[in-house]
Amino acid sequence: MTSLPTTRVLQLKREGAQLFVTMNDPTTRNALSATMLADLEAVLAVTRDDRTVRALVLQGRDGMFCAGGHLKGALAGAAAATGAADPVHEENQRGGRLLHQLNRHPMVVIASVDGPAIGGGLGLVCCADIVVTTPRARFALSETSLGLTPAQIAPFVVNRIGLATARRLALTGARFDGAAAAAIGLSDHHCESPEHATATVERLLADIGRCGPHANAVTKALLFEVAGIDRDDLIRRAADAFTACLRSDEGREGIAAFLEKRPPSWAGAA
Amino acid sequence: MTSLPTTRVLQLKREGAQLFVTMNDPTTRNALSATMLADLEAVLAVTRDDRTVRALVLQGRDGMFCAGGHLKGALAGAAAATGAADPVHEENQRGGRLLHQLNRHPMVVIASVDGPAIGGGLGLVCCADIVVTTPRARFALSETSLGLTPAQIAPFVVNRIGLATARRLALTGARFDGAAAAAIGLSDHHCESPEHATATVERLLADIGRCGPHANAVTKALLFEVAGIDRDDLIRRAADAFTACLRSDEGREGIAAFLEKRPPSWAGAA
């Protein structure tokens, strides 16, 4: 059994073959900051080849799952000079690689969502094998309302809920709850309370406990091969699209409006 | 802001960032005639690069959305000599290109369906980002009941509702209503009345109004790239399949039976 890494904004709890990974960074509402990305990367790296970890439960706490990309970090990057090593482009690719790794992590990943999962937070959810929600779960692909684009998230959303629903959600930025998530196939188990969600996760862990750990890892890899998914080139192209949006007039106006708590210049009925 | 084209069977109404496109050709039940195709092509061409148009609402009127392909036009073509420039093959490809362009149109496309959308009419619906239906909505992939094949429509149906449901609907030709359309993910918002549908469209337009127009266009293009869709070669091959069916014994019998208002020779329980 591998020893767990030291993390700063993730709480890790190992219970037998289960690893509970709790995002706990209230100052950023569990945003995908550089610190959060580093912590998640460390957890995935150390568990990847450890078949004694058979399930990873990703959750938030205190009614918050993950508020999405770390806008202040992106802004700081955007203020820097562009160039071969554009920091925004680099950080955006890093987020894409993290989602790609989480999606293909060889053990079963359960996302237990008891609060908002917005933008990149919704991306995390879409990378799980099983999604459990409570009445506090909230989702949105809100990037376009800031003049940005959910570029790195898009492949995982499309694979999870299909192209048609992804188009609708991305192009309206609409917020929706766990019941609506269940209706579109995003939530597998929408529960009436956090207690019910906890019991559901326990039942799922018991089911997973009956499956061979190596057989599960082989099967998960095979399902991706069967689905014909190969995303490596897309990560760079997604970063191109995100970075261009962030540096466009629209992206600059969107973020300025967000920080000044006013509607952007384009807002109003379409 | 671009000026709108002159159209013969489409009524165009611009309201701010919205363009309402109303099919109005009662003599053909809004069939995809050469005139209808030309009008739709003109609207798409003039709006494609105009980010001041942020949503396009496609609808019918008087309880009719679109009856599908223009059978009389196809028959006239079929009577002509075949050859390098087979008019049936050309017209069929033209329909496929129109659907392809509508599907990828850079603004949000809403289909508001308050009546039959059959064959190619269902194809139009499947190309929209968001589908709203009323109790009068009716759908069918009826081509095979005429000995024909929904060749150009197939990619858009598969992308909208998935291969499994597409197989069932295409191979049974079954008619279904808006509630059934909602159950299979074809209708995003099934409404109890036309008034409710109108209010739903207005709410969606308000949501779209909060999204950056350029960000939405970038995002829509990205979603297609992510889904790995590339259809160009398929348009010609779909036209091959359609034309071969139309000229087969079965296709000739199917159309003759349709015109003579009798069942085709093969009809009866499978």
Next chain:
Amino acid sequence: MTSLPTTRVLQLKREGAQLFVTMNDPTTRNALSATMLADLEAVLAVTRDDRTVRALVLQGRDGMFCAGGHLKGALAGAAAATGAADPVHEENQRGGRLLHQLNRHPMVVIASVDGPAIGGGLGLVCCADIVVTTPRARFALSETSLGLTPAQIAPFVVNRIGLATARRLALTGARFDGAAAAAIGLSDHHCESPEHATATVERLLADIGRCGPHANAVTKALLFEVAGIDRDDLIRRAADAFTACLRSDEGREGIAAFLEKRPPSWAGAA
């Protein structure tokens, strides 16, 4: 009209354009034994180019659809020497080819499920164009609970219910009934009784009877082309994965535990 083959564990009944194929091998619970595969191959071969057969109804009897792979046959093969002509690998590929052929069979295939359809039995169901279930229908991807992998089945499960749901079902091995199958899009018509299911199949056969047989065959082939599915290479790679699992410590332990009616060494909450 082609004459039907002689079969040992399939009962064949031709009624006009319909062929009812009833699995009847109570000693193996209709497992996909070498005999069952040979019978199914013979039926598909003789009907493939016969457009007078317009629908094939695949069903079990006495409350059993198909218990899945024939474990005893696989074990006998596993005991034999490995090598260029590993019998387990060969037999596994044979199952994959059968599913591939059933999936693309040019007439409409209806699976009428009134009992368990487990592992490879669920694979058969996923290859049908239309699935009808009764309250006795039961489903599971149970391979991983034996330390094995549903390798040949995976492509058809993914195409039928999508990657996200396939991940969840394969990695938990959970059992589910017809109502749950309808909720995930596996069952098209969940019926309250066997009589209701029979009437539903009759109604579907009447719908199919209105469609041109040649047009249906062309359309079915076109839908696969549109979906961009090409599986030939996958059959060998799936057999590689299955065979490796069967010969691994985990696979050996899983099957031994199954035969000794005890939990395998890994069982317990994940």
